[in-house]
Amino acid sequence: MAKYTILCALLLTVFVAPAFGFDEMSPPTGRACSECHGLDVGETTLTVQSVRPRQGPHGGYTSGTQKCQTCHTIHNAPLGSIMLLPAPSIRDTCVTCHDGTGGKGVYGTLAARGVEATSGHRIEWTNLVPGGGSTGGAQAKTFLGMGGLLTCSDCHSPHGVDTVQPFTGDRIRVSAPQAFPTTAPEAVVKTDRLLKRRPTTATRSVDVYGSDWCAACHQGRLLASHPATNHPITSNPTNTAGVRYDWIRRVSAANTASTEWGTLGASNRGFVMPTQTVPPRQAPICQQCHEDPRSVGNDPARPQRISTLAGFNEEFRITAADGAVATDNPRFQMFPHESAVPRLLVEDFDSLCLNCHNP
Amino acid sequence: MTETTEVPAPRQIFSTLALVLAIIFAGLMAYIVFAMGNEPEELVPEIKAGIRARLVIGGPGTGERPDFSRPLGAAIDDQGRIYVADTGNDRVCVFDPEGNFLFEFGGRGIAKPAPGIMATWEPGLMNSPAGIDVDENGDIYVADFRNDQIQVFDSEGKFLRRFPDPLEKVGRGASGYGGTGIAVTGIEVTDGHVYATDSYQVVVFTTNGEFVRQFGRPGTAATEMDRPNGLAVADDGTIYLADSNNNRVTALASDGTPRWVLGAPVFDLVEQVDNEFGLPRDTAISADNTILVIDAFRFEIVELDRSGKVLNRFGERGAEPGGFNFPNAIDVSDELVLVTDKGNNRVQLVELVGR
Numbered sequence: 265m266a267k268y269t270i271l272c273a274l275l276l277t278v279f280v281a282p283a284f285g286f287d288e289m290s291p292p293t294g295r296a297c298s299e300c301h302g303l304d305v306g307e308t309t310l311t312v313q314s315v316r317p318r319q320g321p322h323g324g325y326t327s328g329t330q331k332c333q334t335c336h337t338i339h340n341a342p343l344g345s346i347m348l349l350p351a352p353s354i355r356d357t358c359v360t361c362h363d364g365t366g367g368k369g370v371y372g373t374l375a376a377r378g379v380e381a382t383s384g385h386r387i388e389w390t391n392l393v394p395g396g397g398s399t400g401g402a403q404a405k406t407f408l409g410m411g412g413l414l415t416c417s418d419c420h421s422p423h424g425v426d427t428v429q430p431f432t433g434d435r436i437r438v439s440a441p442q443a444f445p446t447t448a449p450e451a452v453v454k455t456d457r458l459l460k461r462r463p464t465t466a467t468r469s470v471d472v473y474g475s476d477w478c479a480a481c482h483q484g485r486l487l488a489s490h491p492a493t494n495h496p497i498t499s500n501p502t503n504t505a506g507v508r509y510d511w512i513r514r515v516s517a518a519n520t521a522s523t524e525w526g527t528l529g530a531s532n533r534g535f536v537m538p539t540q541t542v543p544p545r546q547a548p549i550c551q552q553c554h555e556d557p558r559s560v561g562n563d564p565a566r567p568q569r570i571s572t573l574a575g576f577n578e579e580f581r582i583t584a585a586d587g588a589v590a591t592d593n594p595r596f597q598m599f600p601h602e603s604a605v606p607r608l609l610v611e612d613f614d615s616l617c618l619n620c621h622n623p
Numbered sequence: 624m625t626e627t628t629e630v631p632a633p634r635q636i637f638s639t640l641a642l643v644l645a646i647i648f649a650g651l652m653a654y655i656v657f658a659m660g661n662e663p664e665e666l667v668p669e670i671k672a673g674i675r676a677r678l679v680i681g682g683p684g685t686g687e688r689p690d691f692s693r694p695l696g697a698a699i700d701d702q703g704r705i706y707v708a709d710t711g712n713d714r715v716c717v718f719d720p721e722g723n724f725l726f727e728f729g730g731r732g733i734a735k736p737a738p739g740i741m742a743t744w745e746p747g748l749m750n751s752p753a754g755i756d757v758d759e760n761g762d763i764y765v766a767d768f769r770n771d772q773i774q775v776f777d778s779e780g781k782f783l784r785r786f787p788d789p790l791e792k793v794g795r796g797a798s799g800y801g802g803t804g805i806a807v808t809g810i811e812v813t814d815g816h817v818y819a820t821d822s823y824q825v826v827v828f829t830t831n832g833e834f835v836r837q838f839g840r841p842g843t844a845a846t847e848m849d850r851p852n853g854l855a856v857a858d859d860g861t862i863y864l865a866d867s868n869n870n871r872v873t874a875l876a877s878d879g880t881p882r883w884v885l886g887a888p889v890f891d892l893v894e895q896v897d898n899e900f901g902l903p904r905d906t907a908i909s910a911d912n913t914i915l916v917i918d919a920f921r922f923e924i925v926e927l928d929r930s931g932k933v934l935n936r937f938g939e940r941g942a943e944p945g946g947f948n949f950p951n952a953i954d955v956s957d958e959l960v961l962v963t964d965k966g967n968n969r970v971q972l973v974e975l976v977g978r
Contacts, residue, residue, distance in 0.1 A: 320868075321920065330901070330921070334920045337940060350948055360965070360966055361949075363710075365808045365852060366867050376750055377740065378733040378742075
């Protein structure tokens with residue numbers, strides 16, 4: 265009997281001691297968390313010091329901050345949550361702040377306008393990836409949400425760890441102007457959108473938010489995977505110069521249909537245009553056809569009728585600022601979360617094809 | 624001779640077991656019915672981090688939607704009546720000072736649909752109500768956030784008027800969908816005026832809805848704002864603004880001139896250490912003329928003097944009475960403080976102890 269008692273005591277010592285090793289008497293700090301946990305990014309566990317400084321709770325953890333405790337409790341997580349989060353699921357946790365009143369709202373904005381989402385990345389709803397098979401076709405994956413469903417943290421790193429290179433956002437944001445100097449109103453604001461270099465299920469790390477990033481999950485959509493059934497797209501393997509996601513043909517001014525070469529981040533101007541990324545002519549990248557639904561540009565020498573969110577046909581013309589001044593509304597940036605247009609396309613019907621293919 | 628023991632028949636054992644289980648089940652049902660309803664909780668006034676909860680309300684406790692869904696705003700009037708902007712349910716719920724449910728009004732209506740979609744808004748319907756306040760006449764002002772307008776109701780919840788027109792440009796412009804109306808989150812009614820926070824500015828109306836002035840623009844300078852969410856106006860006209868995404872509280876003269884700023888946007892590792900706030904979301908003026916700031920990311924109420932000096936901090940994270948989980952709005956009635964405890968889907972009327 266005595267030997268069993270000793271054995272139990274030893275086991276308790278081995279397994280319980282680390283928990284008691286946590287200093288609960290000192291003020292909670294980010295350092296206290298990271299000393300035990302680090303930040304797991306798959307193959308590598310990074311220390312908090314290697315994480316990029318960042319405003320808000322998504323990164324920039326130091327010995328003087330309490331950012332970890334913003335989203336995680338140490339004891340008594342409410343509502344039966346996972347990972348000591350404040351809400352029952354990862355999505356619910358994100359929506360706690362990202363409801364449009366402060367954190368950028370990404371889901372629900374369509375519903376607020378009476379529009380039913382017809383396509384999107386259905387969070388905590390599906391585990392099927394269209395084009396997820398290596399040669400095309402849908403394939404089931406195991407994601408990070410409960411039950412293996414796709415969830416926010418499959419694409420985004422809430423800790424700001426190992427994210428893609430910051431790119432010029434497609435709409436101006438007021439946040440972090442010091443981090444990325446701007447000159448209003450044609451400001452350029454870069455962000456990485458907390459996008460992971462290695463989205464869940466990805467087999468390799470992707471540095472740039474371009475076609476290859478999408479193909480981390482939708483690998484069967486790459487031209488090389490199934491040339492007969494895929495539209496040509498530019499990706500790093502097919503373009504040794506690399507993808508310039510932010511170098512696009514954009515509208516040159518308000519109330520005009522003329523275009524110019526430039527970066528994203530200006531007004532509507534600001535959206536990816538359907539012409540080629542970098543001369544000489546190359547294939548488009550995914551985001552040139554799949555983005556927020558809107559009026560996209562085209563060759564002014566050949567004016568086209570385009571469809572808008574409402575499905576009306578009208579000549580493309582910018583009639584109002586969109587994203588560059590204080591009066592703009594940045595609440596309606598939904599891609600790639602949900603869309604009123606099928607397959608998350610920037611336009612539907614023939615208009616999409618006619619932007620590049622002029623019969 | 625072998626001694627024998629009489630063994631109870633299996634049927635007898637199971638009958639006894641069934642009786643015990645039935646008693647336990649009946650007791651459990653009685654507990655659920657009588658003790659776990661949505662009646663306001665009878666609180667043992669424990670003190671948690673300087674907070675003594677007086678009343679906890681999780682919803683009307685009746686009807687099709689007995690519980691709140693992520694409530695963003697709450698107000699308390701001079702008689703102690705409590706008004707809750709139940710954001711996720713697109714309604715306002717009204718309670719008496721003891722927390723008993725009185726009535727609700729609202730329902731979902733879309734005033735600014737996307738092109739080609741029919742508007743469903745009718746007077747009184749809402750689309751994500753956020754801030755809420757009550758004037759001295761008992762009229763209720765609701766920040767109808769996703770409809771880009773403010774709606775006014777009488778004390779019984781009858782619709783009176785709305786402003787601004789969500790389809791018209793306001794002043795030099797605001798953040799409403801399509802550049803019209805205002806993307807209003809916080810609201811304060813005082814002295815015949817309505818102060819409303821837009822995404823990057825403060826817009827002032829008369830209580831009849833006439834545009835008076837606006838100030839603020841996107842940015843981090845003292846005159847600039849980033850997603851302000853709540854504000855309070857003192858008797859001398861000073862506006863205490865929770866400039867949420869700039870992580871600060873700014874005292875502004877009535878024309879928008881900054882008087883002082885406490886806290887700062889965070890951009891490098893050094894500054895983060897000493898920042899005063901995690902995410903200030905709303906402010907209120909206490910009965911002692913101090914400023915109370917609700918901090919959603921630090922789960923606390925910060926008390927400031929009128930010059931911006933921190934006096935006290937109250938509260939901690941928790942799901943039990945007195946604890947907060949992403950608290951969002953704050954209001955004051957005499958010595959009691961009303962807090963919208965969004966993450967816990969409830970409002971709490973609390974007392975600050977040890978001031």
